[in-house]
Amino acid sequence: MAECGRVDSNTSHTMDKSITLPPDEIFRNLENAKRFAIDIVRSFDHTAKAAGDKLYEISMQEEVTARLHFIKFENAYIETCLDFIKDHLVNTETKVIKATVDKEDEMTCLIKGCNFVLRNIPHEAFVYAKHADSEFRFQTTNPDIFPYLLVNIGSGVSIVKVESEDKFERIGGSSIGGGTFWGLGALLTKTKRFDELLQLASKGQHASVDMLVKDIYGGSYGYLGLTGDLIASSFGKSATADKEFSKEDMAKSLLHMISNDIGQLACLYAKLHNLSRVYFGGFFIRGHPVTMHTITYSINFFTKGEVQALFLRHEGYLGAIGAFLKGAEEDNPNQYSWGENYAGSSGLMSVSPDMNPMQRARSGTFDMLEMDRLERQLVNLPLLQDPSSYIPDTVDLTEDAPAREYWLYCFEEALDGVVKRAVASQPDMPEAALRAEKFRQKYRHKLQTLRQQPFAYGSLTVRSLLDTREHLKSIKCVVLLLCSFLEFYKRPWLVDSYDQWLERLKGPPHKCALFFVDNSGLLSRGTEVVLASNSGPALNDVTNGELQILTERIAAMDPVIEAGLREDRLLLVQSGSSSPCLDLSRLDKVLAMVVRERQTDLVIIEGMGRAIHTNYYAMLSCESLKMAVIKNSWLADRLGGKLFSVVFKYEVPVGKPNKDCGAFSPC
Amino acid sequence: MAECGRVDSNTSHTMDKSITLPPDEIFRNLENAKRFAIDIVRSFDHTAKAAGDKLYEISMQEEVTARLHFIKFENAYIETCLDFIKDHLVNTETKVIKATVDKEDEMTCLIKGCNFVLRNIPHEAFVYAKHADSEFRFQTTNPDIFPYLLVNIGSGVSIVKVESEDKFERIGGSSIGGGTFWGLGALLTKTKRFDELLQLASKGQHASVDMLVKDIYGGSYGYLGLTGDLIASSFGKSATADKEFSKEDMAKSLLHMISNDIGQLACLYAKLHNLSRVYFGGFFIRGHPVTMHTITYSINFFTKGEVQALFLRHEGYLGAIGAFLKGAEEDNPNQYSWGENYAGSSGLMSVSPDMNPMQRARSGTFDMLEMDRLERQLVNLPLLQDPSSYIPDTVDLTEDAPAREYWLYCFEEALDGVVKRAVASQPDMPEAALRAEKFRQKYRHKLQTLRQQPFAYGSLTVRSLLDTREHLKSIKCVVLLLCSFLEFYKRPWLVDSYDQWLERLKGPPHKCALFFVDNSGLLSRGTEVVLASNSGPALNDVTNGELQILTERIAAMDPVIEAGLREDRLLLVQSGSSSPCLDLSRLDKVLAMVVRERQTDLVIIEGMGRAIHTNYYAMLSCESLKMAVIKNSWLADRLGGKLFSVVFKYEVPVGKPNKDCGAFSPC
Structure with missing residues (x-):
């Protein structure tokens, strides 16, 4: 049983030394390192003016945002890397380059990295389905990530059971891994480069080298339930045949042999330890479809569909991320939440056959992952009916x-x-x-x-497209606050629960309302109000910082607001988001606490980004109002309405009567 | 769930056709068969005279003994086989040659064969220990052979859970098997012959090709409990090294890779299905020490010693035996017991380094197994205290x-x-x-x-040396009956419980005594007596047939014997043995029944072969007498006595009081 932090006495762990080097010696001594994380602490441009008396300039004051950059490439490209650094990073306002050498205790780093991406990157894990409409089926992030099985396929295979942040155990392993594919592949094909081997494999026919069940029995071996196409013996035909075998066919056979073997081992360990989540990582996977397909096939075959093979978008970064986290433990990175920066990260590569295969042979190029540090922890909105099935987005553009x-x-x-x-x-x-x-x-x-x-x-999703646009603006380009209070167009509306809502208002007042604001004003009616606004800037949405100042100024003019603030009945809390949309599973921890303490019984979500693109179908455990005007004709059409259709969606949870709700009938 | 006898509708099973061919066409149509069993029904020479009035000639009357011959060789040696048949078999009194073609339903045959050898051949299974004094540790035959796991390593690997004679299930398998070793080995070394590949492997150093844990970490990876010599990645060094690798090293690495993989899979399936007996069979094993060693090592490594890898002396015959049994189902071979004929069987090959490796590369030569059919079923003596721990032999000459x-x-x-x-x-x-x-x-x-x-x-053992000698006498050479009634030499004796026995005789008479006779007369004292004598001839020991006639003649002269026979108080029963020794776990079923029905409470075992070489330490659940005169000075010395020392060992089971035993104190 390995426990994080305990160091075995007969090994020396030098891995978590962070070294700071002068620019001209950046990569000296690193050429023999297996992998290293480049952690760039980038300072933002402080060109914005100081807060003045004009409301909108305040938003220009940006906090220094911590951001992690991970760059991945093979050792052979160290020279190219230096050029890359010079071209891409030295021009920026980079002040310090820290290189974190990963030398030992790989496993601890790997697990740390894996926990980190599973917890912090939405849609990190996916199921691969070769023949499905969309070959990737991403998994909803579940904050309860433990326990899981990590099958790390590097040179060899390590099978690790992870039970908590600090508790993991290597329960199995195999010497038949990526090094075997590479090594045997090199011997068989004289091709020395790993990616070329994968490329060869993607073109080969394994059946010309492998002995299939039908080669032995002339068809299936139905008595034992073995189909004819099942591989009976890997390389079984090369034992006796006198012919030459093509490099492609041998590489494919090798890939199948190794993937199937790992798949079976993984599924046996998953069964033995009763684990249903099995993640595959390591350089052997590297997003390669043949590998993912054979492993998925193997897992399906051996578990009869009971266990799903899960892959990680950032499997190649786990060790580097873990190494960084270990080196930065004094900063306690787990006290923050992190978000993937779509602008700075290279995405998952295509797998479609019309893509140049070399395009996905990424070891020769650079892969990047950028993570923005959010200063506070993100959690689920406590009012979500079923956090594990909550999906923020209304339409999945990957599938549609x-x-x-x-x-x-x-x-x-x-x-x-x-x-x-x-x-x-x-x-x-x-x-x-x-x-x-x-x-x-x-x-x-x-x-x-x-x-x-x-x-x-x-x-x-529309949300990810909006977020990507935000991430790409390296400084805020547009800061506009259009105080467009919810306008009521004449009925009929697209969704109209307004009468029910009015009826509800005749009942007892709500204890506490949570109002997710965008660029509109606020609504107050006796009930305690929690105003949740963005933590960081996005579009023209008001941020919590702006709202604080704004509200103070309003309070100076309006005694209701002033009393609300003074008596603590009006609270301004940051949402934890810097997106024009709203992900209720990644909310600021303080907001979640307030929601619980105030026994919030009404959630108001307003605007296209928060109430239509996301959360349109979100089920809450208390009453909710989702309000928006559809300002896009295509979307209006899609939803069965017209441009500027009004959505006024008042919902009361079914089957969960609210004791305090009084006269209102749906309770 | 596969069940024996159920045939899947979409496969045609032609396997159990027995074909009888004219001598000149014996092997026609068989060249493409993977394997065949040659089942020779040999008639014995009936030169013995008919029973006359001379007592000793009677024993010359021998029954026709059914005997199975299995000959194993590669297809390439079909011509040699024909010569072999001509030289070895046609000269004998062979009347019919039946060749049973094994073409389909391998698995059923395999399981049938495995059940057969486990049930019928003592010391069939063994544990392999490379570094132990004797590299084979044979397992006591336990009639309760189910459930077990059979890992059959042919071209591929089948992992089969066997729960009863008719119920087995292929619960797993792998395409990385013997065909992979052969096929990949051929590609890597240009050596096409399987045995040469094994020979190469036995000379190689895998560490020059494999990446070990210490190659990565400089030593052990203590944090995860991985020793430095553990293989991290099979063929991991050949990925990047620019040097040439020797054929020997590559073959060794391949053998390790495959053996370790199979070992791990086997042990995971054993754990999952809670099976402690795991047998390995198939052509990949073929008694090769490197294979057995790596598989044993792997099983020990993965189960931490909880599961033992078991090998079978006749693993290469399982399919052929099963095919024969299936073809002979109308004869119901399971109603008989069978014994290995040491004369006609080639034994397990040596593994010591001073043996010419080609001597054990047996696919180029012939391997033979001869099984004698005993007409009746053999079972345990019901009076054995613990059948599972019973070992007939007093000294294990393999170890000593x-x-x-x-x-x-x-x-x-x-x-x-x-x-x-x-x-x-x-x-x-x-x-x-x-x-x-x-x-x-x-x-x-x-x-x-x-x-x-x-x-x-x-x-x-001395027993197996005696039995081998008996088996080698193709007809009985020596038939002597030396009626040497137990002689009492003057005391002191080597073992002397005689006084206790006399004391016992003052107590109530025994209900029934079971007397295993050798070449001595019989003892009768009021108690019912079951005289168990050999079923077949061995040395000068009286057989049941002889004893029947002998006793009838004595009865004609002696009224006590006459009355005993008439009143059914004296029973003559065959023991099921044709050995000068006595294996109480392989007794005639009828004898066992009689023992139970008569509530036998005394067992008398007499003579060197039955009471000293075997059963000296046997623990019975009733009183027993073991009597012999040590006629061998070395043995007398070994046991601490002198030549002609008397052993009179009277034993009463400890802790198991006999309700009917009366006054005798040890009860």
Whole structure:
């Protein structure tokens, strides 16, 4: 039983030394290191003016955001890496480059890294289905990540049971791993490069080398339930045949042999330890479809579908992330939450046959992962009916091809306008035009990538498209607060529970209302009110910092607000989000605490991003109001309405009567 | 769930067709068969005279003994096989050659064969220990053979859970098996012959090809409990090294890779299904020490010693035996018991490094197994205290090197005398001298083989040496009945419970006594008496057939015997044995029934072979008398006595009071 933090006396752990090097010696001594994480602490540009008496300038004050950069490449590319660093990073405001050497205690780092991505990156894990419409089926993030089985396929295979952050055990392993594929592959094909071997394998026919059940029995061996195409003996035909075998066929056979073997071992260990979540990682996987397919097939075959093979979008980073976390333990990185920065991260590569196979042979290029540190921990909204089945997004654009096409088109169309407004909003910044142009190029490229690889960052959604745009603005380009209080258009509305809501208002007042604000004002009616606003900037949405100042000024003019604040009946709390959308499973921990303590019995979600693109179908355990005006004709059409249709969705949880709800009938 | 006898509708099972061919077409149509069993029904020479009035001639009447011959070789040796048949079999009194083609339903045959050898061949299963004094540790035969796990390593691997004679299930398998070793080995080394590959492997150093834990970590990875010499990645070094690897090293690495993998799978399935007996079979094992060692190592490693890897002396015959049994189902072979004929079977091959490796590369030569059919079923003596721990033999000559040397010397010394007596006993048989000379040569060769390979037929014992000698006499050479009633030499005796026995005789009479006779007369004292004598001939021991006639003649002269026979108080029952020794776990079923029905409370075992060489330490659940005169000075010395020392061992089971035993104190 391994326990994190306990160091065996006969091994020396030098892994968590962080070394700071002068720029010209950055990579000296690192050439023999197996892997290293480059952790760049980047300071933001503090060009924004100090808070003045103009409301909107306040938002320019940005906190210094901690961001993790992980860059992944093979040792052979160390020179290229140096050029890359020079071109990409030295030009920025980089102040310090810390390189964290990962030398020992791989396993601890791996587990730390795995826990980290599972907890912090939504849609990190996915099921691979070769023949399905969308080959990746991403898993909803469940904060309860333990226990799980991690099958790490590096040179060899380690099978690790992880029970908690600090408790894991290597319960099994195998010497038949990536090194075996590479080593045997090199001997058989004279091809020395791992990625070329994978490429060969993707073109081969294993059946010309392997002995199948039908080669022995002429068909299936029904008596034992073995189908004819099942491999009876890997390389079984090469024992006696006098012919030459093609490199492709041998590589494919090898890949099958190894993947199947690992799949079976994994599933046996999962059964023995009663674990249903099995993640596969390590350099052997590397997003390669043949590997993922054979492992998935193998797991399905051996567990008859009871256990699913799960893969990780960032499997190649686990060790580096863990090494960083271990080196940064004094900062206690687990006290923060982290979010993937879509702008700085390279996504999952396509697998479709029309892609150049070398495009996905990524060891020769660079893979990047950027994580933004959120200063506070994110948790589920305690009022979610079933957190494990909660999906923030209303439409999954990865699966819904017409919707995907529309929205990608839509965001591309809107790009010019966004850029124009960005430049216009910063008249006294001479570099604004140049920056805006860079943003335009990057976002257009990202949209093109997403068109081909909608699965690059997990499930593609309107929310992720909006967030990507936000992430790409390296400084805030647009800061506008359009105080558009909810406008009521004339009925009929698209969704109209307004009468029920009015009826409800005749009943006893709510104890406490939680109001997720976007760019609208606030609603107050005697009930305690928790105003949850964004922690960081996104679009023109008000941030908590802005709202604090705004509310104080309003309080100076309005005695109701003033009393509310003074008597603690009006609370301004940050949501934990920096997105124009709302993910109720990643909320600020303090907000969650307030919600519980105040016995919140009404949640108000408002605006397109928060109430339509996300949370339209979210089920809460208390009453809720979802309000928005559909400002997009395609979406209006999709939902069966017209442009500027009103959605006023008042919902009361079914089958969960609210004791305090009084006269209102649905209770 | 597979069930024996149920045939899946979409496969055609042609396997159990027995075909009888004219001699010149014996092997026609068989060249493409994977394996075949040659089942020779040999008729014995009926030269013995009919029963006359001379007591001793009666024993010449022999029953026709059914005997199974299994011959094992590679297809390539079909021509050699034909020559072999011509040279070895056509000269004998062979009447019919039945060849049973094994084409389909391998698994059913395999399981049938496995059940058969486990039930019928003592010391069939063994544990392999490379570094132990004797590398084979044979397992006591337990009639309760189910459930067990059979790991059959042919081209691929099948892992089968066997729960009863008719119920088995293929619960797992792997495509990484013997075909993979052969196929990959052929590609890597250009060596096409399986046995040469094994030979290469036995000379190689896997560590030059495999990446070990210490190659990565500089030593052990103590944190995870991995020793430095553990293989981290099979063929891991060949991925990047630019050097050439030797054929030997690659073959060894391959063998390790495959054996370890199978070992791990087997142990996981054993754990999952809670099975402690795991047998390994199939052509990949073939008694090869490197394979057995790595599999044993792997099982020990993965189960921490909880599960033992068991191998079978006749693993290569399982399919052929099963095929025969299936073809002979109308004869119901399971109603009989069978015994290994040491004369006609080639034993397990030596593994010592001074043996020519090609000597054990047996696929190029012939392996033979001969099984004698005993007409009746053999079972445990119901009076054994603990059948599962019962070991018939007093000294294990496999483990006890000085004892082994003495007895091999002793049997060799005695050979001339035996041959001389054999010739002298058959004055009217002109061919007796020639036969005796053949016997002398064969037995001397057998003794030489056993000197080098004491484990060839399981544990070597005085009993097995005696039995081998009996088996080698193709017809009875010596038939003498020396009516030597137990002689009492003057005390002190070596073991002397005689006074206790006399004391006991003052108590109530025994209900029923079971007397295993050898060449002595019988003892009767009011108590019911069951006289158990050999079923078949061995040395000069009286057989049941002889005893029947003998007793009838005595009854004509003696009214006590006459009354005993008439009133059914004296029973003559065959023991089921044809050995000068006595294995209480292989007794005739009828005898066992009689023992139970008569509530036998006294067992008398008498003579060197039955009471000293075997059963000296046997624990019975009733009173027992073991009596013998030590007629061998070395043995007398070993046991702490002198030549002609008397053993009179009267034992009463401890802790198991006999309700009916009356006054006798030890109860």
